[in-house]
Amino acid sequence: MLPATTTSEAETRALGERLAASLAPGAVVALHGDLGAGKTQLAKGVAAGLGVDPATVSSPTFTLIHEYAGALPVYHMDGYRTKRPEEFLALGVEEYLYGDGVCLIEWPQRLGNLLPPDTVHLELTHAGGDTRHIRLRGANGGP
């Protein structure tokens, strides 16, 4: 399934739906990538794959965490606006990160060492036009 190349938003969502099937309760998925790389689209796909209506999934840029009830609870987080990991701690993020739901995290590096060691790190990169490369990174987000 990965690495993958997609050429539309719909294709990235479809990939997310397929990836959802391989996520166990408690999975934490870090979504790395630049602005507009498709992290939110991929998150919508994963949420859809877990039974959440993707139309209800919106970017948690200002609220930091959105919660959805799917086959498993889905926690969608976005670190873009955070300056310090403590902002997530104040929201009780450890309950989510070490709970039985699935966490999907945009701008995950902003959470610093709050990310659990078994976090799955995915990276989306722009590859011209509507093309995106999506790949698995190493443990702890390494290459």
Ligand SMILES: Nc1ncnc2c1ncn2[C@@H]1O[C@H](COP(=O)(O)OP(=O)(O)OP(=O)(O)O)[C@@H](O)[C@H]1O
């Ligand atoms: N292959 C593709 N996969 C995903 N999105 C695509 C693709 N091609 C074009 N797009 C467009 O790129 C944009 C991706 O937006 P999205 O909100 O998912 O990015 P993001 O990585 O979450 O950015 P941000 O860091 O701002 O949250 C959308 O406007 C989408 O329509």
Ligand SMILES: [Mg+2]
């Ligand atoms: Mg986004």
